[in-house]
Every structure is written in C-alpha cells, then in structure tokens.
Amino acid sequence: NAGVMQNPRHLVRRRGQEARLRCSPMKGHSHVYWYRQLPEEGLKFMVYLQKENIIDESGMPKERFSAEFPKEGPSILRIQQVVRGDSAAYFCASSPPGHTYEQYFGPGTRLTVT
C-alpha cells in the first residue's frame, strides 16, 4: 500500500507565476489536509478537504490560494501569482473515514520562489 504521494518534490517558480502542488492520498483515504511549513517553524494547517468538498479552509490565505479534491484524481493546492513569502514546504496528509486522529503525511513539496 503506497503512502501519501506528493509531486513535484521540489518546485521553483519566479515571482508572479502559478504553482500547482499535487497530493495523492493513501488508498481508501477520503480526507486530505494541507499544511505549510516555513523555515525553522512548525507546520501550519491550511485546509481540510473531502472528495469534492472543502470542509475547513480557515488556515488558507484569503487571496491567491485555492485547493480542490475532485472525485477523480489527486488533490491540488494552487497558488497564483507567487511571492517570495510563499517559499516553504507544503505537506499533504490523508486519513481514512472515521480515523481522522491518525494522519499520514506525504514527503512534502518544497516551493522556492525566486
């Protein structure tokens, strides 16, 4: 059973470009979470999704950031018009229905904005 997969592992974007980060949850998991980790800091919750629904986006910046988890395919975290402050590691986690106390994290995508 493959773990949570994220791609790309490293992404470099120039200021003003768009960044698209993908997350494939573990098989059978219908809950996906996105977190952001700035250098030397802990992870900060961004958004919690189930298939085709955003359950909680209280940690998402109000502008430029969006997330989706379609019926088919991976979850996508999209950052429009990136700025240097968006440089961070973005982690996706998934959990199975009814066991949300145990989240399985992916290896992360390290975004660098130049």
Add this chain to the structure above:
Amino acid sequence: DAKTTQPNSMESNEEEPVHLPCNHSTISGTDYIHWYRQLPSQGPEYVIHGLTSNVNNRMASLAIAEDRKSSTLILHRATLRDAAVYYCILRAPNTGNQFYFGTGTSLTVIP
C-alpha cells in the same frame, strides 16, 4: 486551539531511554494528546496518542499526568533513527480534524 509547551531541544545517548515532556495546562476535558515526529526533510509521522490513560505501542509510550496538564513521550531505547523534531499536539474532537503544530522538541541522539 489549546497551547502546548515543549523544550526546544534535548539530547540523549544511543540505546538509553528518552523522556520528552510536554506541558498543556489549558487542556480541556475532551482534548486528545497526540505526538508526531518529523525526521529531517520528511513529513511528520504519527507516534502515539491518548486521552487519559497511559498508552503503549511499538514505537513509544505516552505517560499522561493525572490532572492531564502535562504528558511525557517515552522512547525506551533511543536509536540514531529517532533523531527528529517531536511535536506534542492537542486536538479537540469537534475542531475539524486539523492539527496545530508548535515548534516541537528537536531530539539529538549521540552515538
């Protein structure tokens, strides 16, 4: 989200037990105590969680104070692979399932 307080860093000798403390004096009666760890350049990894009673699993033990205002993660025999940042997290059952990570304790294991 209730706060937790952990030491910034700790050291342990290889093959010795390690006790990682966490204070959570504002914990509410329904908050679960979770521990995750993050190895260098990896995503966090679940370690253990509990509510009131002490818990044991293959990775570690969790000792919870009687008043629940503190807890201790116990690694029975530290290995080099246990070098990581350890996060103590409180989670209320009805908060949408997200975790609130602090800065954690960076554990160094000395060979």
